[in-house]
Amino acid sequence: MKTISKYILLTFVLAFSSAVFAQNGKIQSVKDDYRDFAYVKTSEVLLEVANKGYKSADLFQKLANSFYFQNKMKEAAKWYGELMNMNEVIDPEYYFRYALALKGIKDYEASDKWMEKFNELKPSDLRGKAFLSKVDYKSDIEELSRDDIELLNLEINTELSDFGTTEYETGIVFASARGGGRKYRWNEEPYLDLYYVEKTKDDTFGEVKSIEGEVNTKFHESSAVFSPNGKYMFFTRNNYHRLKYKEDDTGINRLQLYRATLNEDGHWDNIHKVHFNSVDYSVAHPTLNVTGTKLYFASDMPGTFGQSDIFVVDVNDDGTLGEPENLGSSINTEGQESFPFMNTNGDLYFSSTGFPGLGGLDVFKSEGIDEKIKTGSNRNFPIENVGKPVNSEWDDFGYYENLVTKRVYFSSNREGGKGSDDIYTFEVPEIKLLVEGVVQDMNTEELIPNSTVILYNEDGVEIARQTVGEDAYFKFEVDPKKEYLIRVEKEKYTSDEKRFTTPNKNQELKMELLIEKDEQQIEPCDDLAKVLDIPIIYFDFDKSNIRYDAEIEIQKVLAVLTKYPTMHIDIRSHTDCRGPAAYNEKLSDRRAQSTRQYLIKKGIAAERLTAKGYGEARLVNDCGCEPSNNSHCSEEEHQLNRRSEFIITSINGKTCDEDKN
Structure with a gap:
């Protein structure tokens, strides 16, 4: 033709040839703190630790996220920057968040640099492609x-x-x-x-x-x-x-x-x-x-x-x-x-x-x-x-x-x-798009009613918000070919958000928003190590002095003890079964006492702290060192027994009766 x-x-x-304002659950004073119980807000603890100069990738990730999800981009950029300075292998998602945080403070040149790194690490991610104007044309045409x-x-x-x-x-x-x-x-x-x-x-x-x-x-x-x-x-x-x-x-x-x-x-x-x-x-x-x-x-x-x-x-x-x-x-x-x-x-x-x-x-x-x-x-x-x-x-x-x-x-x-x-x-036919979904607990998958879900445009301007009912269901009308951010917030919970670009055709847009508790209820007999997600506190071989990486974790305990002056704790150190039992008991006791002395030097009254080492006496699994048991346990299973516990013995006048727990 x-x-x-x-x-x-x-x-x-x-001739021619593309702000959440998280409801900060305020920690009330001890005397009226949810009647008989106290609540620990993890982000406040982390900030206190970081402001003292302690550094770890885990610390900076959690702290930066706490600001990012509140749309406090200046603070988020600061702590994401500290995370990047650690030069550790991290999830590429943090490069993306850092780039957006920098864009939020109008540091466009730096934002471009980190978005390029994100695109290098996740070349199939459409966010990086859209930012760099490099798209997979086949899927793009179909879309x-x-x-x-x-x-x-x-x-x-x-x-x-x-x-x-x-x-x-x-x-x-x-x-x-x-x-x-x-x-x-x-x-x-x-x-x-x-x-x-x-x-x-x-x-x-x-x-x-x-x-x-x-x-x-x-x-x-x-x-x-x-x-x-x-x-x-x-x-x-x-x-x-x-x-x-x-x-x-x-x-x-x-x-x-x-x-x-x-x-x-x-x-x-x-x-x-x-x-x-x-x-x-x-x-x-x-x-x-x-x-x-x-x-x-x-x-x-x-x-x-x-x-x-x-x-x-x-x-x-x-x-x-x-x-x-x-x-x-x-x-x-x-x-x-x-x-x-x-x-x-x-x-x-x-x-x-x-x-x-x-x-x-x-x-x-x-x-x-x-x-x-x-x-x-x-x-x-x-x-x-x-x-x-x-x-x-x-x-x-x-x-x-x-x-x-x-x-x-x-x-x-x-x-x-x-x-x-x-x-x-x-x-051009009219396109009617709905983005809908439910809010759930990240760990239990239970529905979370009364959460607030907010829809933002690509510039971070709030478009609409809803408070979900008992069914935890939300829905928003959105325009085609637009970038949006949807975020959920609820008092005493962390926030969650998802950024998405709508298609140019009518189709279902389903979404789950997953949140987890940021404030955890604490009471006598609770272990602060579990509440604060403190991993194994390592000591150098055959030593009981506090290592730097252990000090970062103990700072979390210090922050809670400082905030709640009626709290008393028992520091317990445990080992696995390997090595002589008597030696393990003495070594673990020295480590428990060393931890106690560290907290006392930092201003915690000695009468609020007890400490004891239990060696291998309280294993959490059946990895004892009898010949019949030892052979089947892996290094990871033995590691579960090398733990530190910070048991709340009393708070707000209530004491721990371990015989009933």
Whole structure:
């Protein structure tokens, strides 16, 4: 099938070639602290430990997360930074969170660096891909494709070429070879002219008429665009003006941009070439931004990256143009970029052979380009393939959309059409998306009613919030192709959040939000080591002095004892069964006493502390060292017995009766 998109482009080839405010459960004074019990808020303990200069990856992870989930990005960035300085192997998710925290304090350069590291460690994660504008095009095309769109081949199409639509007044203007007359030798169809057809109330079209005035000639005219005030029209024509037909040194007649003015009779005349036209290169396919201050077009002028590029130029008040500027390498490739269209939101659509697509020319989109150019921001313009059904394995081009009526026009030479190129249209179906799910306890999977679920946009601005009922169920209406963050918070619980990007199609969006208790109820006989998630406190071999890594963990106990002056504890040190029993008992007792003395030196009254070593007398499993037992126990099982306990013997006047526990 011969195609106008190809012969117009042949002229180019020959001629053109994206704050939680967690409800901080306040720790009340001891005398009224939830009646008889105290509560430990882990994040406060960790902050106190860290502020004393103690360092560990676990400490910084938990502390940074506590601020991150409260949307306190300055503090979160500080402690994530401390975590990164540890130079330890960590979950890549922390790089992502650190990058967002830095972005939250407008340290964009550092944020970019850490997002790049995140992308290196998780190259399949779409968040990093979107940030770096590196997407898996195949999955991206499928994600952006729509199966709810019904294409309509316009009734005005002919067996010849019809393409390049723009709305004008109450109808559309397009290019067509239907006019008869001399034929273009490349495809043996008549040369193109511009036509206007009025759209009727029932979405059909009236009589197709040649556009009024002096625009159409015996050579090609196509791709018209109208200024917002209706005074000017820019369009494409062969290098033919005032009856002069010009070719370059190789005998090729190039495409050029022209400007026409609407006269009092409603006809287009006073045709002028734009000043940067040339006999040596082509300039074609103009589109204007919503204010008419910027004109975008395609050209192979000097400075072009490939066969044809997209350029932008200022439009002066009198309709004259400034100096063109190439949009750069994020839009333009070594292939063909052509047929630009700028919608009223400032999003650029264009066709390209230089980016991975479905075949031939595909239509691509880059959002917000016009605003970026106006503000002089960076020229990194992420692009996306608009997907099916606009794109196909054929040539798809000439995209135009009306964001108010949701009406889209585009051109294609796909199979099943009436002619070489046809104009297709559709009305964009409304997408209704719900994100819904439940709030659950991370450890028990129980539903957590009365939690507050908050929805934020990609900039961290709160959009909506809900307090879930007994079913812990939440739901929010969301827009397609948007980035959101959803967060849950509840008093005495840590927060949870999930960042997600909505699809461009109707589908279910299910989500679970998992939270765990941040404040744990403590009472006599509880072990602070378990409450504070203190692992084994290691001592050097055959030693009882406090090592640095052990000191960090003991600081957590110190913080709790300082906060609750009525608390008394019994420090218990245990070993596994290996080694002489009597020696194990003495060694563990020295370690327990060493821990007690450390706390006393830090200001805890001696009468609040007891300490004893039990050696291997209180194993927590059956890994005794009798020959019948020892052989089946692994090193990990023996390790469970090498533990430290900090048993609360009394608090708030209540004592521990271990015989009843």
